[in-house]
Amino acid sequence: MSSMSARVAEVIPFSWVDGPGNRFTVFLQGCSFDCLACHNPQTIPPRRPDTRDASVAELLEEIRSAEPYLAGLTVSGGEATGQWRFIRDLFGGVRADPRLRRLTTFVDTNGHALPRVWDELLPVTDGFMVDLKALDSDVHRRLTGRGNELVRDSIRHLHGSGRLHEVRLLLVPGVNDAPDQLARTADWLAALDPDLRVVVIGFRRHGVRPEFQVLLESTPELVAFAREVLERGGLRTVVTV
Template sequence: MSGFVADTIAFSNVDGPGNRFVVFLQGCNFDCVACHNPQTIPLATGDHFRTAVADLLPRLRRAAPFLSGITVSGGEATLQPDFLIELFTAVKADPELARLTCFIDSNGAADAATWARLAPVTDGTMIDLKCIDDEIHRAMTGQPNEPVLASIRELHALGLLYEVRLLVLKGVNDDPAVVRRTAEWLAGVDPAMRVKVIGFRVHGARPHDPPLVEPCTDELDDYAAVLRDVAPFDICVV
């Protein structure tokens, strides 16, 4: 079994708990204006993206003594569920890798049937929620937010929701009333959930007209304060 893999990094401390080997898959079903990896959006067609599970395992074994786990990101990881299942199954069956946790970093567009297939081999997920307001979400991603909200509810029910990630795009999705609605909705799922507030960074993103603007530290703190005012979330701001 091979997957369409855009890149891998042996060590990351921003893609889930601890130090993680990260596999970035090629192809995404969103087209986010603020995407930092726009080269991973086009669906792969060429064989040069093909990477076999058997080729990833030796790389994982080399890094394993320094790792807490493996995270598959994107593009959109859940567009290749068969590859994810085979990779995670192989990790859990390998005596040198079995202690590693297997996480998915996702835009949340997958349906319940896909999550049900992935659940037996998955230890946790990070889900991006670009905006609670559907109109703003569509403007930011080209897609509706209902599948994302459904995924957050579903993964929480499965005990697989590690973190919800909120990208802050200044002047687009940071209106305090929208942030409060976001917090109230998340609190309805789990008022103690882990939430990562991520400030948009221009570096890596495509040019946009008008230009997209980075929030400053104070603005991110204000955003987090609105969340905290609603519920005792476990909040991290980056």
């Protein structure tokens, strides 16, 4: 059994919004980005006073308690891949456990990780859900504090591996919703795979830090418009939230 432990912000034993079906979701503490639109900014620092150190064995026991009701396990954040060795060992533990091995394993990520991290996770991970905060690197930097070169590489790499479950686009009005940028995003993603599942999420201010409460919320009309642009660009599986 692995002796790894992780800095855990929160565990949700039953979630319907973190991948397919009912999922046990682990939110790891610490993030490589500092997004203006972050709904969980308390997960950004590497550690907080209430951060829990949880071992692989402890979490496997908690997952076993919920197992009859689960379709799978998701690790999210913060940024999950900041503690990728823990994910590798946790998912490896799931695969090695006769009761748990039927569960699917997913990672919810901002995509800012090197190819070797994905290659370590691929043997034990069924699917990756990757955020693309903006196609243009300068817009991405404005939104997150970092450029998106690694994110774009990750999307290509994971798609090539056959494990890219979906790409998520968070629409922040006035920041990343310009029609030409949406059209170029559609072109880029459709060139990768027109059947790629793309999820458009309307920005809400809930949970966002006080200094960023000035950001505008997405309207249903904007989300519908974005979907139309993406579909016109050749994407056949666009979902809105």
